[in-house]
Amino acid sequence: MGVTLRSMLGTSARLLRLLTLLQTRRSWAGPELSARLEVTSRTLRRDVDRLRSLGYPVASTSGVAGGYQLGAGSELPPLLLDDEEALAVSLGLRTAAAGSVTGMEEVALRALAKLEQVLPTRLRRRLSALHASIIPLAQAGPTVDARTLARIATACRDQQRLEFGYRGNDGARTSRRVEPAGLVHTGRRWYLVAWDLGRDDWRTFRVDRIASNLQAGATFFPRSPPEGGLGAYVSRSVSLAPYPVRARVLLYAPIAEMVRKVSPSAGTLESVDAGSCLLHVGAPSLEALAVWMSLLGVDFEIRDPPEARAHLRKVGERALRAAGVSARRRRST
Numbered sequence: 001m002g003v004t005l006r007s008m009l010g011t012s013a014r015l016l017r018l019l020t021l022l023q024t025r026r027s028w029a030g031p032e033l034s035a036r037l038e039v040t041s042r043t044l045r046r047d048v049d050r051l052r053s054l055g056y057p058v059a060s061t062s063g064v065a066g067g068y069q070l071g072a073g074s075e076l077p078p079l080l081l082d083d084e085e086a087l088a089v090s091l092g093l094r095t096a097a098a099g100s101v102t103g104m105e106e107v108a109l110r111a112l113a114k115l116e117q118v119l120p121t122r123l124r125r126r127l128s129a130l131h132a133s134i135i136p137l138a139q140a141g142p143t144v145d146a147r148t149l150a151r152i153a154t155a156c157r158d159q160q161r162l163e164f165g166y167r168g169n170d171g172a173r174t175s176r177r178v179e180p181a182g183l184v185h186t187g188r189r190w191y192l193v194a195w196d197l198g199r200d201d202w203r204t205f206r207v208d209r210i211a212s213n214l215q216a217g218a219t220f221f222p223r224s225p226p227e228g229g230l231g232a233y234v235s236r237s238v239s240l241a242p243y244p245v246r247a248r249v250l251l252y253a254p255i256a257e258m259v260r261k262v263s264p265s266a267g268t269l270e271s272v273d274a275g276s277c278l279l280h281v282g283a284p285s286l287e288a289l290a291v292w293m294s295l296l297g298v299d300f301e302i303r304d305p306p307e308a309r310a311h312l313r314k315v316g317e318r319a320l321r322a323a324g325v326s327a328r329r330r331r332s333t
Contacts, residue, residue, distance in 0.1 A: 165211035243282030
């Protein structure tokens, strides 16, 4: 009886280890997997069959290049998470419960309750410390519908054209036909990047302005993405296109330093050399541009537009007058 119990426990532990390995890589060669588990190929095949009987869809291929791959099934089987993965999922669910995706709050809270119920004591302590240190601000911006977001993501994955109603910046409503490429989240907004068939060009669409009556159409062959990728395209679109003033500013600081001060939704950065980078930015006015550049805390030079340089000189003179330095004193030094 004792030998049988030990054998069962050994098999269970081996199955858990096998499942963990299958979840960490897309595919495994059979001999490599057998070596990692220290079992024969016959035992490996039996263990794979046991996982299948538990609901895990493990695909196998034969031949020299054959191996095993964990696929998607009709039901969600139990998942194995290490400590860091469990903490990341828990924090993500907590954020989703108070996030900007409408309809996800209750679902995220249910999943969070299930996860935290089975967390070991050591992880509960770490998670409590993390949650106590995070103070979320109230979401004041528009939210997006979870079902709309999921339908768009599915169309991107399956390369299906979409038709939808869209409300522009000016409030005008239009009907759009697009080939969706992907979704980009800036931290405050969700954007769809798509090839607009009516405009014959790439466009970004705020998901909260897309009507919920999405219609999926025929499939399409994907196009080459915009220069720099979808994230860079959204950054250019939201930080430059909406503004009347568009500027190029040379910042005398390494790009690694400036990426911490300039978010992708505020401007795009381009490395020049080890000590400087170029900022492409939009602003509602020359005054706003001058003020924001001064707040970055680094030396800078406005390359374009020329009128921005002239306006910056006026702002500088005004600041010097406010500080009590006269124009005559400046000329004499």
